[in-house]
Structures are given as C-alpha cells and as structure tokens.
Amino acid sequence: MSKPQRRVVLVGAGGQLGKTLQALRPHSHLNSSTRLIALTREQLDISDAHAVTTVMNELCPALLINAAAYTAVDAAETDADTAFAINATGAGNLARWAAGQAADTTRLIHVSTDFVFDGSASEPYAEDAECAPLGVYGASKLAGEREILEAMPSACVLRTSWLYSEHGGNFVKTMLRLMAERDELSIVNDQIGAPTSTRSLGAVILAMAEALLGSGHSLPAGVFQWSDGGDISWYDFAEEIQRQAVNSGLLSRAITLRPIPSSAYPTPARRPAYSVMSRQRVQEALACPQTSWQAELADVIAVLSKEAGI
Numbered sequence: 304m305s306k307p308q309r310r311v312v313l314v315g316a317g318g319q320l321g322k323t324l325q326a327l328r329p330h331s332h333l334n335s336s337t338r339l340i341a342l343t344r345e346q347l348d349i350s351d352a353h354a355v356t357t358v359m360n361e362l363c364p365a366l367l368i369n370a371a372a373y374t375a376v377d378a379a380e381t382d383a384d385t386a387f388a389i390n391a392t393g394a395g396n397l398a399r400w401a402a403g404q405a406a407d408t409t410r411l412i413h414v415s416t417d418f419v420f421d422g423s424a425s426e427p428y429a430e431d432a433e434c435a436p437l438g439v440y441g442a443s444k445l446a447g448e449r450e451i452l453e454a455m456p457s458a459c460v461l462r463t464s465w466l467y468s469e470h471g472g473n474f475v476k477t478m479l480r481l482m483a484e485r486d487e488l489s490i491v492n493d494q495i496g497a498p499t500s501t502r503s504l505g506a507v508i509l510a511m512a513e514a515l516l517g518s519g520h521s522l523p524a525g526v527f528q529w530s531d532g533g534d535i536s537w538y539d540f541a542e543e544i545q546r547q548a549v550n551s552g553l554l555s556r557a558i559t560l561r562p563i564p565s566s567a568y569p570t571p572a573r574r575p576a577y578s579v580m581s582r583q584r585v586q587e588a589l590a591c592p593q594t595s596w597q598a599e600l601a602d603v604i605a606v607l608s609k610e611a612g613i
C-alpha cells in the first residue's frame with residue numbers, strides 16, 4: 304500500500320514566487336511524496352489569525368511555505384499598518400499555528416528580504432549581520448522574521464534580493480516596457496545588489512523542503528540567504544536586460560541608458576546603497592548549484608520572448 308502523501312501548503316500562491324514554485328514543484332523530488340495545496344490571498348489572508356487557524360487545522364500541513372507579503376516598498380511608507388499586519392503579524396500567525404502543533408509536525412519556510420539591512424556595508428552581509436532597515440517595508444519584514452523565530456525557533460527564514468520573473472510586476476518587466484516606449488532612460492547606479500530569479504530561489508526553497516521533509520530533517524533552522532550572485536547596480540542590470548532583449552528580438556532597438564545617482568531619483572522609501580548577501584549557509588546545507596545572474600536573466604528573457612511569439 305502506498306504511503307499517504309504529506310501536505311505542503313503554499314501561501315501567497317498568486318505572487319511571482321508563488322507561481323514559480325507551483326510550476327517547479329512537479330519537477331522536484333517532492334512531487335511523489337507530497338501534495339501541494341497552493342492558497343492565494345483570496346483563499347487565505349494570513350493577517351487573519353482566525354482564518355489561519357481554521358484553514359491550517361483542516362489541512363494539517365507537514366510544511367508551510369510563506370510566499371505571501373506586502374511588497375509595495377514605497378506605498379508601505381504611508382501604509383505601515385497594512386505592511387506590518389501582513390509582513391509581521393501575518394507571518395507570525397503562520398509560525399504561531401505551526402509552533403502549536405506536536406514537536407516538528409509542521410515545518411515552516413518563510414521568505415524575507417535584503418531590505419532588512421541599511422546598506423552601509425561594503426562586503427556581503429552575513430546571515431547574522433546586524434539588521435537596521437531604512438524603510439517601513441524592511442522594518443515590517445524584519446519584524447516578521449523576529450515574530451517567526453521567536454514563536455518557532457525551528458523555522459527557516461530565507462532572505463533574497465531584487466526578485467524578478469516572467470510573472471507579475473518587477474524591475475525586468477518595467478525596464479522592458481520603458482525601453483520599448485522611450486528613447487532614453489535614467490537608471491540609478493549607486494545602489495549595489497544581487498538580482499535573483501524566482502526560478503533559482505524556488506529551486507532553493509524546494510531543496511530546503513526536501514531536506515526538511517526527508518527522514519533526517521537535515522536542515523538547520525534560522526536565517527538563510529540566497530541571490531544569483533551578482534554585485535551590480537540597477538544601471539548595470541538594466542544594461543544587461545537591454546543587451547539580452549535586443550539580442551533575442553524582444554526589443555527592436557537599443558535606447559540610451561543614463562546612469563544617475565539615487566539623489567536624482569527620489570522615492571518615498573530609502574533603499575540600501577549596498578545589499579549583497581552571503582549565501583554561505585545555503586551552500587553549506589544544500590547541494591544547490593551556484594547560479595549566474597546573467598544566465599538566470601537569459602532564461603526569463605527567453606520565456607518572455609516565447610510569450611511574445613518570438
């Protein structure tokens with residue numbers, strides 16, 4: 304007789320990471336041993352503690368993956384209550400429910416951000432480096448990390464940076480739209496970070512899930528960090544997006560790109576000047592291949608080109 308399949312519940316399933324995780328999972332080792340239940344915001348609002356308890360009591364997941372978040376960095380500056388309700392209390396609701404189950408019955412993987420750092424470093428932030436967010440979004444995400452690890456020390460928090468994909472809204476898609484519409488574009492070149500495709504982050508999350516659900520529970524708890532290994536400015540990223548998109552035919556011509564300082568592009572939220580993160584704990588714990596940000600970008604440009612019929 305076959306073993307009953309354990310349940311993995313993904314919340315925030317309608318976001319760009321949520322969609323990628325659903326697409327990747329059939330190709331992972333988890334496919335035969337688990338059943339994925341993907342819940343969009345309409346199906347579960349994580350800021351509603353009662354709803355979280357009701358839904359989770361019914362589903363009894365062996366693993367909860369939290370891809371839900373309030374991600375509007377600038378809007379958060381004037382909507383702190385909502386940002387904290389989702390990113391801090393909502394994340395905490397999941398951990399408090401999981402922590403209330405018998406020991407290690409339910410594991411939790413939560414996704415966080417490089418915006419927990421203030422950007423004053425000049426070498427990659429270690430997982431245990433001091434956090435000092437510059438804006439409300441980062442502060443709400445840091446509060447979420449803390450609520451989670453306080454309620455559930457066995458949880459895994461995975462920080463990432465500059466996330467993009469073919470889904471939803473992100474820097475790559477915004478650049479492609481503006482490059483098609485305009486003759487020139489000014490882009491900030493004094494914020495340094497590492498782009499990350501949802502595909503590479505999703506592969507790390509699935510590898511973490513396999514480690515957590517395997518017989519050895521062979522993944523340590525706490526904070527992990529993952530990006531695609533760049534050390535570039537938004538301007539550098541835009542140049543490469545344009546180069547690849549012109550080569551693939553997604554853009555018909557190259558426009559003029561101008562590097563500008565952040566001071567010339569004021570935004571409601573301050574952003575870290577440097578937010579490259581060490582990936583050491585992921586690399587030590589999991590046999591995840593190193594990724595190249597250029598190769599990950601090429602995969603997304605290829606998908607977008609295919610969608611455009613090129």
Ligand SMILES: NC(=O)c1ccc[n+]([C@@H]2O[C@H](COP(=O)([O-])OP(=O)(O)OC[C@H]3O[C@@H](n4cnc5c(N)ncnc54)[C@H](OP(=O)(O)O)[C@@H]3O)[C@@H](O)[C@H]2O)c1
Nearest residue numbers: 315317318319320344348349371372374414416463465466
């Ligand atoms: N995007 C980035 O550049 C970036 C960088 C670093 C880290 N991260 C982190 O990576 C994770 C995934 O980000 P993403 O880019 O995939 O975000 P996303 O595309 O904005 O998706 C977030 C999803 O969460 C949903 N959501 C919002 N409030 C919710 C609630 N109360 N209950 C349930 N679901 C809710 C959203 O639904 P609606 O669309 O209906 O609101 C959306 O489907 C997040 O933890 C984010 O903080 C993102």
